[in-house]
Amino acid sequence: MAENKNSELLGLNFQELSELMETLGQPAYRARQLSHALYRERQPSLDLLTTLPLALRRQLSSAGWTLGLPKIQKRFVSTDGTVRYLVEFADAQTVETVWMPEGDGGEEGDGSEPETRTYDRATICVSSQVGCAVDCHFCMTALLGLLRNLSAGEIVGQILAVLNDQLVNLDTQRINLVFMGQGEPFLNFDNFVKAVSLLVEDVGLPESRMTVSTSGIVPRIADFGQLPVRPKLAISLNASNEETRLQLMPITKKWTLEKLMAAAREFPLRNRERLTFEYVLLGGVNDGDQNAREVVQLLRGLRAKVNLISWNPGPEIPYTTPNSARVASFQRILIDAGIPTFIRKPRGRDIFAACGQLKRTTELVSIS
Numbered sequence: 001m002a003e004n005k006n007s008e009l010l011g012l013n014f015q016e017l018s019e020l021m022e023t024l025g026q027p028a029y030r031a032r033q034l035s036h037a038l039y040r041e042r043q044p045s046l047d048l049l050t051t052l053p054l055a056l057r058r059q060l061s062s063a064g065w066t067l068g069l070p071k072i073q074k075r076f077v078s079t080d081g082t083v084r085y086l087v088e089f090a091d092a093q094t095v096e097t098v099w100m101p102e103g104d105g106g107e108e109g110d111g112s113e114p115e116t117r118t119y120d121r122a123t124i125c126v127s128s129q130v131g132c133a134v135d136c137h138f139c140m141t142a143l144l145g146l147l148r149n150l151s152a153g154e155i156v157g158q159i160l161a162v163l164n165d166q167l168v169n170l171d172t173q174r175i176n177l178v179f180m181g182q183g184e185p186f187l188n189f190d191n192f193v194k195a196v197s198l199l200v201e202d203v204g205l206p207e208s209r210m211t212v213s214t215s216g217i218v219p220r221i222a223d224f225g226q227l228p229v230r231p232k233l234a235i236s237l238n239a240s241n242e243e244t245r246l247q248l249m250p251i252t253k254k255w256t257l258e259k260l261m262a263a264a265r266e267f268p269l270r271n272r273e274r275l276t277f278e279y280v281l282l283g284g285v286n287d288g289d290q291n292a293r294e295v296v297q298l299l300r301g302l303r304a305k306v307n308l309i310s311w312n313p314g315p316e317i318p319y320t321t322p323n324s325a326r327v328a329s330f331q332r333i334l335i336d337a338g339i340p341t342f343i344r345k346p347r348g349r350d351i352f353a354a355c356g357q358l359k360r361t362t363e364l365v366s367i368s
């Protein structure tokens with residue numbers, strides 16, 4: 001293990017760090033120190049792991065170990081406080097990670113130190129793959145195709161890099177994570193599951209504040225339901241019948257809406273847990289009252305809530321955003337049928353950070 005060249009420490013769990021320390025002839029407590037420095041202190045380089053003796057740091061370095069924290073290559077700041085990060089990994093591939101603060105965002109300190117922003121809470125939207133293979137027709141990420149999976153360490157690293165950039169004093173118990181960035185987490189299942197376990201056990205973020213969204217990878221929904229530690233599940237529905245879903249999400253060819261809804265019905269919900277259905281409203285395509293009534297039928301008997309997202313525009317995508325009266329009418333039909341339904345406020349639309357807009361856009365393009 002110690003001979004691995006160009007291996008990254010970030011992504012190793014406590015057990016693996018313990019094995020590494022043993023291989024290097026180190027006492028067992030070094031694994032705890034290393035884990036703490038990586039995941040709690042979020043140290044950016046081996047040189048800064050000063051809780052470890054210099055000789056051990058040199059030993060790790062000469063055996064080819066690097067820390068593996070990704071770099072922030074660019075950041076775009078929205079007028080609403082949202083920040084879209086372009087995060088770069090060791091092979092120069094990039095993904096986007098979005099920081100969405102909530103609360104007053106006031107500053108502390110006397111100005112002599114880097115500013116420390118304070119918020120009541122914040123949500124980080126996390127990517128799981130570089131690009132995406134799923135090809136949802138309303139999503140800009142789909143235009144990239146799939147370039148590669150992220151490792152567990154890279155998934156976790158995005159979050160640590162963003163927390164470092166935000167100089168967060170925020171109690172980690174008030175950070176929400178949504179695995180809804182670039183990629184389909186259930187097509188990178190093992191790395192996603194390992195990342196969740198690192199985030200819960202080593203970084204200390206609560207699983208109850210994590211949600212993963214899937215486009216409908218049916219077999220993995222069942223696997224996910226069996227995990228002892230897991231985020232909440234959101235299903236990206238976006239259509240009220242097979243025909244429309246097939247038109248918007250070609251993945252429906254492989255896993256039909258019928259199979260998807262069967263998997264949703266069999267999903268083992270925990271006490272007081274609800275499934276979330278995400279529904280992107282596309283003007284004149286899936287946003288009619290009849291569509292809303294079909295959604296009511298689909299969700300009948302399920303403990304579920306619905307998030308409505310007015311489509312966020314992007315260049316090269318030929319849809320329109322419905323007007324607010326249409327969205328309100330759709331919502332009313334679901335609420336009247338007893339389904340808790342929320343209209344998701346777009347975050348960072350002006351910087352291409354909103355849902356479906358993540359495409360590693362390195363310049364700002366004006367939205368008409």
Ligand code: SF4
Pocket residue numbers: 132133134135136139140141142181182183184215356
């Ligand atoms: S909506 Fe999600 S699953 Fe669909 S193409 Fe975009 S990133 Fe992939």
